[in-house]
Amino acid sequence: MSRHLISAADLSLADAMAILDTAEELAHLAERPIPKLPTLRGRTVVNLFYEDSTRTRISFEAAAKRLSADVINFSAKGSSVAKGESLKDTALTLQAMGADAVVIRHGASGAPHRLADWVRGSVINAGDGTHEHPTQALLDAFTIRRRLGRLGGLRVAIVGDIVHSRVARSNVWLLRTLGASVTVVGPPTLLPLAVGSWPCEVSYNLSAVLPDCDVVMMLRVQQERLTDAYFPSIREYSRRYGLDADRVRLLPDHAIVMHPGPMNRGVEIAAAVADSARSTVVEQVTNGVAVRMAVLYLLLGGQPAERAQPAQPQAQALEPASSGAAR
Ligand code: NCD
Numbered sequence: 001m002s003r004h005l006i007s008a009a010d011l012s013l014a015d016a017m018a019i020l021d022t023a024e025e026l027a028h029l030a031e032r033p034i035p036k037l038p039t040l041r042g043r044t045v046v047n048l049f050y051e052d053s054t055r056t057r058i059s060f061e062a063a064a065k066r067l068s069a070d071v072i073n074f075s076a077k078g079s080s081v082a083k084g085e086s087l088k089d090t091a092l093t094l095q096a097m098g099a100d101a102v103v104i105r106h107g108a109s110g111a112p113h114r115l116a117d118w119v120r121g122s123v124i125n126a127g128d129g130t131h132e133h134p135t136q137a138l139l140d141a142f143t144i145r146r147r148l149g150r151l152g153g154l155r156v157a158i159v160g161d162i163v164h165s166r167v168a169r170s171n172v173w174l175l176r177t178l179g180a181s182v183t184v185v186g187p188p189t190l191l192p193l194a195v196g197s198w199p200c201e202v203s204y205n206l207s208a209v210l211p212d213c214d215v216v217m218m219l220r221v222q223q224e225r226l227t228d229a230y231f232p233s234i235r236e237y238s239r240r241y242g243l244d245a246d247r248v249r250l251l252p253d254h255a256i257v258m259h260p261g262p263m264n265r266g267v268e269i270a271a272a273v274a275d276s277a278r279s280t281v282v283e284q285v286t287n288g289v290a291v292r293m294a295v296l297y298l299l300l301g302g303q304p305a306e307r308a309q310p311a312q313p314q315a316q317a318l319e320p321a322s323s324g325a326a327r
Helices: 013-031 055-066 087-096 111-118 134-148 166-177 193-197 206-212 234-241 281-300
Strands: 044-049 070-075 101-106 122-128 155-159 181-185 201-203 215-218 256-258
Touching (some): 013 134, 044 055, 044 087, 055 070, 055 101, 055 122, 055 134, 087 101, 087 111, 101 111, 101 281, 111 122, 122 134, 122 281, 134 215, 134 256, 155 166, 155 206, 166 181, 181 206, 201 206
Parallel strands (some): 044 070, 044 101, 101 122, 155 181, 155 215, 181 201, 215 256
């Protein structure tokens, strides 16, 4: 595995399995009275968030703290970014402070890739524009495997605003690597032009796809990224692409319903569906912490990042699932 996690498309099957298996071990930690490991003691993880976030930022913070890292939370609002400071100068500041890992969320696709040229620590993409959100795809895969017992051979539908969704992109690539088959579903205006080159099927008809699904993943319409009229009205969108109680009956009994959040209840998913036994929405959030711990552990846990004064390696309280996967 490389030093950075920028794209789910870069993960080999062995890398992805190492992360999921390590997360499985780490998930048991949460059941202990003190859910903490000393693995990253003396390491610094910076959360660099240029876009709003609830789940992802809190999840990375909890993950780093459970591994005993020092965490610095940086949000663009209230920082010198508001005074026009560039990403490069912000990166150099973080570098000067000795960040071992930078978790970045940015509105520009490709920002984490640029950042990786400027800092010596690991860069973890927590969502860049409409490009990728690899840890979300990993926590989704982890959740599917826990609920359904496997990933290989499963049929997954990803439904909604695909064109603006970094969650959809990361999931299409990761699920393909893990042996599942994906169908993206939405109105033609919300599917990217390049979808033909993605490793998935395409459908415009949600009701026709549901009877063959093991997993249906609903996505929010990203109003903040809509620059045009992509569909006649929210009501019309919801009628054709929303998952309501009637449509859920088309799913096989074992099928699960996922959503990365934030949900627009009553638009892409009915409240009764979001709160039903099929829904994994809350589990996805819980699982996100274990998966992000696994990513931090595998990227940082083995060796100290290249620093002028490397921290003393800590006693490892947990062996990596695959010792070759740390680098
Ligand atoms: C997603 C994101 O930010 O890309 N949310 C998340 O990370 N859980 C999806 C969204 O904003 O709709």
